[in-house]
Amino acid sequence: MLTHKSTLGDVLAHPLGRDIIHRLLLQMGVSRQTVDNPLVRQLPLSALPTLTRGRLDGAFLDTLVTLLNGETARPGAPTGRYEPTWWKEALFYQIYPKSFKDSNGDGIGDLPGILEQLDYLQTLGVDALWLSPIYDSPMADNGYDIRDYRKILAQYGTMADFRELLTEVHRRGMKLIMDLVINHSSDEHPWFQEALKDPASPQSNYYLFRDQPNNWTSFFGGSAWRYFPQRNQWALHLFADKQMDLNWEEPALRRELHTMIRDWLELGVDGFRLDVINYISKSAALPDGNPAIGKLMGYFGIEHYFYGPHLHDHLRELHQEAFAPYGAFTVGETPGIGRQCAKLLTAKSRGELDLVFPFDHLMVPGKDRFDEYRYDLNYLKNFYIEWMEDGPEWMALFFENHDNPRPISVIDPDPAHREHIAKLLALILLTLRGTTFLFQGQELGLVNQNFTDISQLRDVESLNFYDQWRQTMDEAAAFRKVLNGTRDHARTPMPWTDAIHGGFTTGIPWIPLDEDHKTCNARAQLGKADSVLNFYRQLIALRKAHPALIYGDVRFMDPLVRDRFNWQRIHGEETLFVECNLSNKPIRRSAFRPTGHCLLSNYPDEPADRLRPYEAILWKP
Ligand code: ISL
Ligand code: CA
Numbered sequence: 001m002l003t004h005k006s007t008l009g010d011v012l013a014h015p016l017g018r019d020i021i022h023r024l025l026l027q028m029g030v031s032r033q034t035v036d037n038p039l040v041r042q043l044p045l046s047a048l049p050t051l052t053r054g055r056l057d058g059a060f061l062d063t064l065v066t067l068l069n070g071e072t073a074r075p076g077a078p079t080g081r082y083e084p085t086w087w088k089e090a091l092f093y094q095i096y097p098k099s100f101k102d103s104n105g106d107g108i109g110d111l112p113g114i115l116e117q118l119d120y121l122q123t124l125g126v127d128a129l130w131l132s133p134i135y136d137s138p139m140a141d142n143g144y145d146i147r148d149y150r151k152i153l154a155q156y157g158t159m160a161d162f163r164e165l166l167t168e169v170h171r172r173g174m175k176l177i178m179d180l181v182i183n184h185s186s187d188e189h190p191w192f193q194e195a196l197k198d199p200a201s202p203q204s205n206y207y208l209f210r211d212q213p214n215n216w217t218s219f220f221g222g223s224a225w226r227y228f229p230q231r232n233q234w235a236l237h238l239f240a241d242k243q244m245d246l247n248w249e250e251p252a253l254r255r256e257l258h259t260m261i262r263d264w265l266e267l268g269v270d271g272f273r274l275d276v277i278n279y280i281s282k283s284a285a286l287p288d289g290n291p292a293i294g295k296l297m298g299y300f301g302i303e304h305y306f307y308g309p310h311l312h313d314h315l316r317e318l319h320q321e322a323f324a325p326y327g328a329f330t331v332g333e334t335p336g337i338g339r340q341c342a343k344l345l346t347a348k349s350r351g352e353l354d355l356v357f358p359f360d361h362l363m364v365p366g367k368d369r370f371d372e373y374r375y376d377l378n379y380l381k382n383f384y385i386e387w388m389e390d391g392p393e394w395m396a397l398f399f400e401n402h403d404n405p406r407p408i409s410v411i412d413p414d415p416a417h418r419e420h421i422a423k424l425l426a427l428i429l430l431t432l433r434g435t436t437f438l439f440q441g442q443e444l445g446l447v448n449q450n451f452t453d454i455s456q457l458r459d460v461e462s463l464n465f466y467d468q469w470r471q472t473m474d475e476a477a478a479f480r481k482v483l484n485g486t487r488d489h490a491r492t493p494m495p496w497t498d499a500i501h502g503g504f505t506t507g508i509p510w511i512p513l514d515e516d517h518k519t520c521n522a523r524a525q526l527g528k529a530d531s532v533l534n535f536y537r538q539l540i541a542l543r544k545a546h547p548a549l550i551y552g553d554v555r556f557m558d559p560l561v562r563d564r565f566n567w568q569r570i571h572g573e574e575t576l577f578v579e580c581n582l583s584n585k586p587i588r589r590s591a592f593r594p595t596g597h598c599l600l601s602n603y604p605d606e607p608a609d610r611l612r613p614y615e616a617i618l619w620k621p
Contacts, residue, residue: 002068004061008048009041011064016071016307019338020064027296028055029366057292063303070309073350075343078393082551087271087329087354088394089550090127090175091430091540092437096402097134097156098142099493100440102505109493109504111157115165117496118172120522124443124533125540128175130273132402134162135181138188140242141460142491144179144275145186149260166268175270177329182257183276184243191253192244196230206253207244208236208286215288216301221464224301236286238279238305240460248280248314261322271329274353277315278334278345281308298368306336315345315352324351331355331396331437339391346392355396355435358387362404369485370465375410377424377582381565384432388554397429400439405489409448412584412614419445420614422532423602424580427616430539431569431578433554438536440494444525445532448489450514454479458511462486495521530604538600542618548574557592566590577619581611596621 002010002017011017012035025032034040040051045064048056082088101113111134121129133143136151143153152162169176185192194203213225213234218241225234226241236245246253261272283304294300315332323330332345334356342356361383367373380399387395399407408421422445429436451457454466454475462482469478493509495502495517501509502517525531543549552571558564563583569576577594581587589609598606601617 002045002065004044004046004065006045006065007041008035008043008045011045011068012041014068014071015073015075015340015344017064017068019340020067022338023336023360024056024296026360026363026365028052031365055292055296057290060290060292060303063290063293067303067307071307071344073312073344075340076347076349080553082394083348084551086175087128087435089544090435091125091543092128092130092177092435093121093124093126094130094132094401094437094439096132096142096440096491098132098510099491099504101494101496102507102509105505105507106155107505107507107509108155110155111152111161111165115161115168118168118174122172122174124537125544126174126438128177128270129169130177130437131179133179133181138186138242140186140240144181145184145240145243146181147186147188148190149185150263163267170268175329177271177273177331178264178269179275180261180272181275182246183279184237184239184245187242187244189244191256192235196228199231199233202252205250206247208247208282209233210236210286214286214301215291215294216286216304217289217294217299219299220461221468236282238276240464245282246280248282249284249310254314254317258318258321261318262326265322265326265328269328271323271331271354274330274332276335277332277353278307278311278337279305280314281305281310283309302336307341312344312350312352316350319351319353329354331357331435333357335359339387342392342395346394355394356392357396357398357437361399369404370481372480372484373410374412375407377411377565378562380428381559381582384428385556385559388433388556395434396437397432397434398437398439399425399429400442400490401437402439402490403487405485405487406441406446406448408445409489413447414584417584417614418447419532420602420616421445423535424582424614424616426532426536426539427578427580427600427602427618428565430543431549431576431618432567433550433552433569439490441490443533443536444495444520444522446495446520447516448483449492450516451483451486451488454482456512457482457486457488459487459491462488497521497523535600535602539618542599546574546576547571548576552576558590561590563587564590566592575621577621578617579611579619580616581614584613586610586612594619594621 045061098109100109101117102109103112134152134156135146136148136153137143137146152159166176191203191206194201195207216224218224220240224238227234237243238245289301293303330353332353345353345356361380364379411421466478466482492511492513493502493504497503498518498521502521525533548569548571552569555568557566565580565582567578589611597620599618599620603615
């Protein structure tokens, strides 16, 4: 049992404690080394408030101690053996259906549009598709607000279209996973409507109604509570005010979800990406969030649900009741989960999830998505070194999704480096150990959109924040801040050709796209030997041809040298070597630099004794 008298060292020895301390340091922009100091480790927890100059307080310690005492499991030692499984070898590709391909000219991507492009995906070497939500929805958050879990959104097509898509995916030897949004449903879901109409109905307990709101805030701005006069009560929504949090402590709700999931598996889907799945279990009494933590993290209440009391129980039950009987693959979206808890969530013996998406590599210490900053790739390097050396046995490798700006723009917006960086990132993501997830357009090296006016943005998060910031900032400053982080950068139509609207639609797209598609589009890149797209195709083919790139051990070479990121993949007789320059300047090559055959490089000729800006090479020594 931990108490206020326990030392910082005791906390760091606890898996959840270690993850929480690391996350808080990241948020404060304080180096990890601070807590590596043995003297600091001997300090009692009660010294934390002083140590952090009041950024953490005594009340937080109570929450911390309660959280830690609630987790008695410890991750097992790594086995170093990787049981071959399809999803370890597969390359996943995330489709944002609204923006992928419009088949009928209404300006909105759809299922027949995806079907049209299956050959493109197959030629690229994609093995599995993840579809962002395609269920019936009022689209307050582009489908992450589900009105009917069993129906396809009319704009996207019909159930017949979905069956055809699934058949065609399978016919090509590919798999398909769905997005499962079960932390919350739309307020238009019949369950919620029934709960509003009749507080005595069984559905009433499917949501979190309270007579009084607590101080929790929504990720999309403002209070996390919405008032419903029908019941003279408030209901919890961690996201938009049309996304009502489900009450996972209600067994009848869980049973409904299990049945719904099994129905999709009966239809033949191969697995799921589980939206914010680590948020499903909330502290029973829904207590106020600690204000110090709220201020530090930007959200109040998070400590009461990011790793809630019954998280593991619910996941195990989901696995047993729904996923396991079908051998379904699962990857959890788990913001705020660190390395140690990731081990617990994905250990095969524990029967919860196959993989989790961590997020700490998408931010740099002390900054958030809406700050103006340059992303230092050395941060990505350190993140991967730590996760490969002491993380879950298998991890999800990704750097883009529908919730973040395009990273090339955040790393270095100089157009001269665009393709080099795109290929460098490709090499990192496809030659480290783990399952790679690409996001649509990443294979073309897409960059942020050149939005010029707030009226061009669509995302509920961006629009809410803009309104909020406008109260203290002028229009230009608020717009600039939104542009730093808006999720819409990743949500504009996929540029297929240099035609109007990138050939995405014959109509008017639901969100405009800038002029970039005139030069950067799939068709142009297919015809250009050294394009980003062809680099991806070659790299994916190499990954399939060399088991070392999948199952091989990873050995990092001179990990402490800044801007240099080098590693080996070793499997049986075969060793491959990756050499990268993470900076925009030439750097001296490693003493370990390999000789041999260059399998793939982002420059046309081999380097001499220096690596050029963002140079990245895969060697077979
Ligand atoms: O809240 C965050 C911190 O800013 C985010 O990381 C958040 O946890 C994450 O964006 C959750 O994303 C998922 O759930 C949302 C949805 O809007 C996103 O598109 C989805 O990926 C609500 O369903
Ligand atoms: Ca359409």
